[in-house]
Amino acid sequence: MVNQDAKGKLKKLEPVEAAKRLAAYAAVDAHIKPHHRVIGIGSGSTVPYVVERILEQGSEINEDRWFIPTGFQSKQLIVQAGLNLGDVDQFPSIDVTIDGADEVDDDLNAIKGGGACHLREKVLAEAAADFILVADSRKDSRVLGTTWTQGIPVEVAPFAWAKVYQNLALLGCEEPILRMGKAKAGPIVTDNGNFVIDAPFSAVYMRDPADLLHRIKMLTGVLEVGLFAGMAKAAYFGQNDGSVIVRYVDASPPNSARGPPSPSLAVLQSFSFTFQNGPPEHRARIMPSTSLFSQRSVMSMFTESHIRSIKSLDDLDNAPGGRSAKPKYPYVITLRAALLGSPNGQLTLQEIYAEIANRFPYYKHAGKGWKNSVRHNLSINRCFKRIKSADPSKGSLWSVDEDEEVTTTRIRNKKRYATSSRSNYRYRARAAKSRRSFADDDEDEEEEDDRSSVSESASAAFIARSPIRTRRAVLAVDTQTKSSASSHPSATMPSSPTTSELSDANSVNSTFSPLSPAHKPIQHIQREPAPIDSFGRAGTRPTPITALNAGQSVAPRASESPRSAAFPHTESHMRSFAGHVQSPSYRFSAVQGHQMDDHYPTVWPSLGTYTPRQTTFAGAASSTVAGTGPSYPDARHSLGNYALKSDNNHEHVPSTSGAENAQPYYDYPPETEETPTSSYYRDYATVTQSDPHWWQQVYQHSSAAQQHSPTQATHPAPPPYYHHQVHQPPVTMSPLHAGHPLSSGYGTWYPAPNLPPIGHAPNGDVTSPHYPTLLPISQQKRMLQAAQ
Numbered sequence: 001m002v003n004q005d006a007k008g009k010l011k012k013l014e015p016v017e018a019a020k021r022l023a024a025y026a027a028v029d030a031h032i033k034p035h036h037r038v039i040g041i042g043s044g045s046t047v048p049y050v051v052e053r054i055l056e057q058g059s060e061i062n063e064d065r066w067f068i069p070t071g072f073q074s075k076q077l078i079v080q081a082g083l084n085l086g087d088v089d090q091f092p093s094i095d096v097t098i099d100g101a102d103e104v105d106d107d108l109n110a111i112k113g114g115g116a117c118h119l120r121e122k123v124l125a126e127a128a129a130d131f132i133l134v135a136d137s138r139k140d141s142r143v144l145g146t147t148w149t150q151g152i153p154v155e156v157a158p159f160a161w162a163k164v165y166q167n168l169a170l171l172g173c174e175e176p177i178l179r180m181g182k183a184k185a186g187p188i189v190t191d192n193g194n195f196v197i198d199a200p201f202s203a204v205y206m207r208d209p210a211d212l213l214h215r216i217k218m219l220t221g222v223l224e225v226g227l228f229a230g231m232a233k234a235a236y237f238g239q240n241d242g243s244v245i246v247r248y249v250d251a252s253p254p255n256s257a258r259g260p261p262s263p264s265l266a267v268l269q270s271f272s273f274t275f276q277n278g279p280p281e282h283r284a285r286i287m288p289s290t291s292l293f294s295q296r297s298v299m300s301m302f303t304e305s306h307i308r309s310i311k312s313l314d315d316l317d318n319a320p321g322g323r324s325a326k327p328k329y330p331y332v333i334t335l336r337a338a339l340l341g342s343p344n345g346q347l348t349l350q351e352i353y354a355e356i357a358n359r360f361p362y363y364k365h366a367g368k369g370w371k372n373s374v375r376h377n378l379s380i381n382r383c384f385k386r387i388k389s390a391d392p393s394k395g396s397l398w399s400v401d402e403d404e405e406v407t408t409t410r411i412r413n414k415k416r417y418a419t420s421s422r423s424n425y426r427y428r429a430r431a432a433k434s435r436r437s438f439a440d441d442d443e444d445e446e447e448e449d450d451r452s453s454v455s456e457s458a459s460a461a462f463i464a465r466s467p468i469r470t471r472r473a474v475l476a477v478d479t480q481t482k483s484s485a486s487s488h489p490s491a492t493m494p495s496s497p498t499t500s501e502l503s504d505a506n507s508v509n510s511t512f513s514p515l516s517p518a519h520k521p522i523q524h525i526q527r528e529p530a531p532i533d534s535f536g537r538a539g540t541r542p543t544p545i546t547a548l549n550a551g552q553s554v555a556p557r558a559s560e561s562p563r564s565a566a567f568p569h570t571e572s573h574m575r576s577f578a579g580h581v582q583s584p585s586y587r588f589s590a591v592q593g594h595q596m597d598d599h600y601p602t603v604w605p606s607l608g609t610y611t612p613r614q615t616t617f618a619g620a621a622s623s624t625v626a627g628t629g630p631s632y633p634d635a636r637h638s639l640g641n642y643a644l645k646s647d648n649n650h651e652h653v654p655s656t657s658g659a660e661n662a663q664p665y666y667d668y669p670p671e672t673e674e675t676p677t678s679s680y681y682r683d684y685a686t687v688t689q690s691d692p693h694w695w696q697q698v699y700q701h702s703s704a705a706q707q708h709s710p711t712q713a714t715h716p717a718p719p720p721y722y723h724h725q726v727h728q729p730p731v732t733m734s735p736l737h738a739g740h741p742l743s744s745g746y747g748t749w750y751p752a753p754n755l756p757p758i759g760h761a762p763n764g765d766v767t768s769p770h771y772p773t774l775l776p777i778s779q780q781k782r783m784l785q786a787a788q
């Protein structure tokens, strides 16, 4: 056999190659079973070992099989190995596809397409009952884009490439590059006759690969995106030490890994793998990355009937070490016990914390992380129900739905992944929504979060928000029959990025990279002059960013806001009560935890952009961003106390006059709750459509408030609420719109191309990585200039 030397031993390989072989062999052994008839063969440097191992299953098994290639390379491999070559149009259902990857994140989302095969690769991945990734350990990453920095491969129709290229930049891509051939003049051409653009996006975007995938995929001319979100069932990473780390999206191996063992396990005695099962302590010892080894595996130690027999916190045992020791129970069990044991079976979030900390004093000193976990578990497990409290000052109540399966995460995940990446996406959106709503219930917590150090922020925030944990298991080479691979000295592999490395990667050095001079093929197209609005301003249409010269903004800002009969006040008038009036967009931003200051212009409906003199928040500030910065006192005294009620019953219920009375106020209408981003845009659009008369009322009221209390430092009279009916139907922006430039009456706003992580905004703002801010192009340019 080709992989064996004259003595029948496995040929020695360089460490990286040996690691690839380990991964490939382990994956084939676990997933390609004798009964599998149609097998997808992926592309990349690990895949030859996949074919090698399949061949070792014997010609008898293989002669009844069909092998489907993902490109030229795999077609060659199949043909040269003498295997039956098929295609996906003959076999639209594939048993198992095994493929390489450029980078794989914690949730088994992957970047693929380094070999420009990702269109076919994705078709085969989707067609397969089980899609399995194989790679060496360098591809194992926490956040995509950490090690694979050349960008997301995007396959495009050749004639559309320049348009896609331009639109990728508008989506926030830092520096798209049309991939050039190595020994070819001009761009590489894929197996399907298309071009590839490599599109790097900053870590903020990469934290939600499904969302980014959808945005890019929606660009006309894009044929496929090399982001494989929620598709892989397992990933095998060969290690230098001769072991293989396998990660599943679930607590147990996918279907293909069950059933009769692969014959090669028995055939190839000299190279065998064993799952290191056994007690959790043992697994923990061989898996230093315990944070990745989540509750899921712990959960499997409890049977459903055991969980159902627990009726209160008193039924829970202490861990060794007594009452104050760290409890051994997963949160779902503890939470269930706390709720069931309460007098009415209902508790508020704060009461849940208190009950748990009372039963297990460990939590009293355990920092804040456990509260995040409590909220996370409440939101993701269907057995917990959220109930509106009759007393709004109490916040929501939680109870247990006994009819729902007690969610062992294994069962849940199976359902979730049985469908598609879309369900993963929806799931994330649901979890995201839930997190947002928790923010209102859990003021203290958010406060703590906002103050948390930067070192914790980037990766911790990502990990905390990721609802899915993959399970790691280590496949180790049997010590009795150590393979040649493991006898090689270990090469130094880059380790997982540390938190600080991650934050470095996220920090903003420049906010917008203009197109690379080396690849600046888009010509300036003479456009019709931008329409002039009723205030004499140009720029009501999106202007492609690529058509701008350095330092030029889309619509230069006039020194004074224009006047109109309906709203005859100058900008300086407006400034005089900057602390009293806010636009909903401001307020929305406030609830996301953004600290606003005069770097952030406000869009005044029909008037243009208004830059307030100082940071102000609307009523919302009194809930989630309480205490996040010096602006808060202003927010407390800002007008902000109005309600915006739109046709879809989407009501911004304001706070009354201070944090003490703050209520959860922001409720997402169902049709817009898919992603925070969509809501952001919807709100933004609402601003641009608001009725000027309403604003006039607000103005008048705020004038009155100001007369009553001329300085912001003293207490303005709490104004009554204003209800505003938006005359046009509310704009429901799907997430697919997100990322497109929006035009207001004043200019075009683009999604910020390179968003700062928490605590890293260039102006010192606290920002949330989850809720991109729209920055006006002029500001982006300013920031870019400042960075240079």
Ligand SMILES: O=C(CO)[C@H](O)[C@H](O)COP(=O)(O)O
Binding pocket: 042, 043, 044, 045, 046, 047, 099, 100, 101, 102, 111, 112, 113, 114, 115, 116, 117, 118, 121
């Ligand atoms: O997606 C791919 C090709 O489109 C490959 O699987 C990926 O690029 C990995 O390749 P390699 O193992 O050679 O690094």
